[in-house]
Amino acid sequence: MHPAVLGLVTIAVAVVTCVGYFYLSNLFLDKVLFPAKGPNAGRNINRANMIRPWLFLFPAFAALGLYLAYPVFETLRLSVLDRDQGNAFVGLANYQQMVQEPKFWEAVRNNALWLLIVPALSTAFGLLVAQLTDRLSWGNIAKSLIFMPMAISFVGAAVIWKLVYEARPIETEQIGVFNAILVYFGASEPITFLTVPFWNNLFLMIILIWIQTGxxxxxxxxxxxxxxxxxxxxxxxxxxxxxxxxxKIKIPQIVPTIVVVWTTITIATLKVFDIVFAMTNGQWETQVMANYMYDKLFRANDWGVGSASAIIIMLMVLPILVWNVRQVRKEMR
Amino acid sequence: MDNIAGSKNSLTWLTSIATLLLVLMWLFPTVGLFVSSFRTVDQIGSSGWWSALSTQEQQNGAIRLAGEEVQDGDLFVIEGSLFTNAGTEVISWGTSSRAPTEYEPGDLAELSRDRTVTVDELGNFRMTALESQEGKRLPRVFTTTSSPPEFTLDNYRFMLFDPENSEGMAKAFFNTLTVTIPATIIPILVAAFAAYALAWMDFPGRALLVAVVVGLLVVPLQLALIPLLKFHLNIGIGKGYLGVWLAHTGFGLPLAIYLLRNYMAGLPRDIIENARVDGATDFQIFMKIILPLSFPALASFAIFQFLWTWNDLLVAKVFLIDSTGQTTVMTNQIVELLGTRGGNWEILATAAFVSIAVPLLVFFSLQRYLVRGLLAGSVK
Known part of the structure; x- marks a missing residue:
């Protein structure tokens, strides 16, 4: 079947199944299981109303359990197994192997850098633009244009910035703007920005800052x-x-919002994958955790170490997760 | 309050200029790629996109003379034009790669075996020889030219409509669309019912479930890759559209439930209680009152999910794209082009813009809902 047809059929099936499930299960509850008539009408209505929420919740939470909660535990399990030894339990051997790899520490160092720099600069620029445009007559247009990179994929952004960083031999015209400026001011050699260790991390971070500022x-x-x-x-x-x-007046009043923005961007930064994958693929000392994990899982086919590194990412997210949950529980009380 | 300080005007000017600078900085990279996608191969390579509107000076590769030989007295003459596009002007030219700018237009170059060549400003050449050149290799000419700025749709024609082009984006475009639409609609359906229960039904454990949703909101989907791929392979879905739809549905649900619940919880209590008093069932209340009233929140989430699935690379790579490559999506195709066509900016720029165009369209037409969703969706 042609994929597009399959897609339409799937949408139709999903809509019909979904509405059908809710309609029929409610009907079954009210008419067959606990009918609101006869001698026990009152008791039946109460019982039906106790069950009904779970009918509404079941599909969503079944999917959440299967697609998000179960994988966390399964990944934890896989991280202490060795696939080459027939899934034998190997304890922390995968973690030990991982911490002995220099690439892992490179990824940890770079992730720490990303976490320090990207949320801070994105929030700072965001605050700056928010304040500047606050009373500007054309503020909305300005905001809309700075917000625009949000709609662009990380891969698209990678192509956009690769052109900015482009370096060509000195004899030819520079078509990347940074090198064009450098050569204009008399540089003898263009810089291949993405291959300069350490600094290339910053050049990759600029892309995420550019996206998240909006x-x-x-x-x-x-x-x-x-x-x-x-x-x-x-x-x-x-x-x-x-x-x-x-x-002294405005910032202290919006500190809670700044914290929210900061943590949300932190989460996005922790998971950064596409930008590194498309720009350098972790070469020239730009490895990050998510790309390291992808390397292990799908290139080296090493599920043990791959899962172990996924658990590390989860551990880094955990403090924010706990904090968010506590905030919400406080609010609901 | 702005008029208290006398410096109102200068301050407004300052903020205007600072804002303008920031906006230009933010736009510059995107505009660069956009402009590049409409330039010809030669012009992209010979000058930065910022000078796309000025006259282009460039050094051309060697062009071997060719044309009909005519006998003129005791001379054999070949005449013709070096360039096909009008408006190209020769600045200097040469006959060897060591001295490609040796001659001015109109100069006469003496070559070996009594041959001469001349090239004029417009690129017309005239070559003479004492013996017939039939069957012999004619000399090459190197030129430095200036040509008017040139813009073209050929890059898009090549990347979208050329059936010969195995790297075209048309197929990947439809694949992306096929992934995106069900992956946007299905989670909305599933989430809306759950959100209603969490917002308006009373049952033990409700607060706990909301907390669970908020917790799952930040779980990195990286953890789900191997377990779910294993699961899909075990139940026989394997890699394919069904798998990627399910995965996107699962990953999108926490945000969907969270956004919709927050919005629904803010709907006026009176309406719902009046409907209950009038004997409406929960199912009817949901379908006839809550769902239509929640349209703004539904739209917000739909836009988020659409942008996220359209722009996604990781989920598609893991759950959809198999070794045949028939189901590649645009993001994946672009990454591959980045690897194989590193310097071919006419291809890269065009491919990237084909993929960026749709999200940008959605963004600018539905920005209102996107902002509303962001404001409701960030955990406070």
Whole structure:
């Protein structure tokens, strides 16, 4: 069957199954299992209402369990097995093997760098743009244009920035803007930005910052709008200058939002894969955890070490996960 | 309050200029690729895209003379034109690769075996010889030319509509579309019912389930790759569209449930309670009241999921693309082109823009919903 036809059929089947499931299961509950008539009508209605939420929840939570919760435990299990020895239990041998690889430590170091730099700069730029555009007549257009990279795929962004970083032999015209500027100011050799160890990490990070700034800006701009006017007015009456107003009045009031933005970008940074995969594939000391894991799983076919590195990523996410859950529980009380 | 300080005007100017600079910085890379995708191969290679609108000066490769031989007295003459596109002007030329700029236009070059060549400004050449050149190799000419800026749709024609082109994007485009649409619709359906239960039905453990959803929101999908691939292989789905639809559905559900629950919980209580009093069942309330009222939240999530599945590389690589490569998606095709066609910017730029165009269209037309979704979706 042609994939497009298969797609349409799947959509139709999914819609019919879904609506059918909910309709029929509710009907079964109300008409057959606990009918709201006869001597036990009242009791039956109560019982039906106790079961009904679970009918609504079942498909979604079954899928969540299978596609997100179960894999966490299965990955944990795989990380202590060795596939070459017929899935024998090997304890922490995979982890030991992993920490002896220099590439692993390179990935850890680079991930730490990404985590330090990308959320900080994205949030800072986002805040800057949010503040600058706050009272600007064409602020919405400016925001929309800075927000735009959000819609571009990491792979598309990789191509876009590869052109920016492009280096060609010195005899020919430079078509990458950075090298064109360097040569214009008299550099004797163009720089191949992506192969300069250590600094190339920063050149890759710029791409993610470029994408995430828009996100930070949207959220922070809404937060700035939400600040009560009176606090700002009072500061002006007291003679505060614009910088004091921004740093001493506005920022302290939006700290919770800044934390949210920061953690959300941190999560995205932890999982960064496509950019590194498309730009350098971890060569020239640009390896990161997600790409290291992909290498192990699908190139080296080493499920043990691959799963072990996935668990490391999970451990890095865990503090944020716990914090988020606690925030939500606090809110629901 | 802006008028209290007398410096209002200069400050407004300053913010305007700073904003403009930032916007230009942010746009510059994308515009560069966009412009490049409309330039000809020669012009991309000979100058930066920022000078695409000015006259292009470039050194051309060797062109071997060719044409009909005519006898003129005791001379054998061959005349013709070096270039096909009008407007090209010769700045200098030469007959050997060691001195490609030896002559001015109009100069006469004396070659071995009593041959002469001359090239004029417009690229017309005239070669003379004392004996017939029939069956002999004619000399080569090197030129430095300036030509007017040239823009073309050929790159797009080549990447999208050329059946000969095995690296074309048309197939990958439809594959991406095939992945995206079911992967956007199915999670909405499943999530909406669960979100309603979490927002408006009372049952023990509700708060716990919401916490579970929030927790799963940040679980890296990297953990799911091997276990789920194993699972798909075991139940016989293998690698293919069905697998990738299911995977995207699973990975999209936490955000879908979270967004929709937050939105539904904010709907006015009166409406729902009035409907209950009037005897509507939960199923009816959901279908007739909640679902239509939740349209903005549904739209927000649909846009997120669409952008995310359209732009995804990892999930497609693991769950969809098999060794035959028949089901490749655009992101994967671009990564492969980056590997094999590193310097061919006319191909890379065009391929990237074919893939970027649809999300950009969605972004600019539905930005309102996207912003609303972002504001509701970031865990507070």
């Amino acid at each position: 996100f930070a800006m949207v959220i922070l701009s809404a937060a700035l709008r939400g600040i009560p006017e009176e606090t700002v007015e009072a500061a002006i009456v007291d003679g505060a200058n614009p910088f004091q107003i921004f740093f």
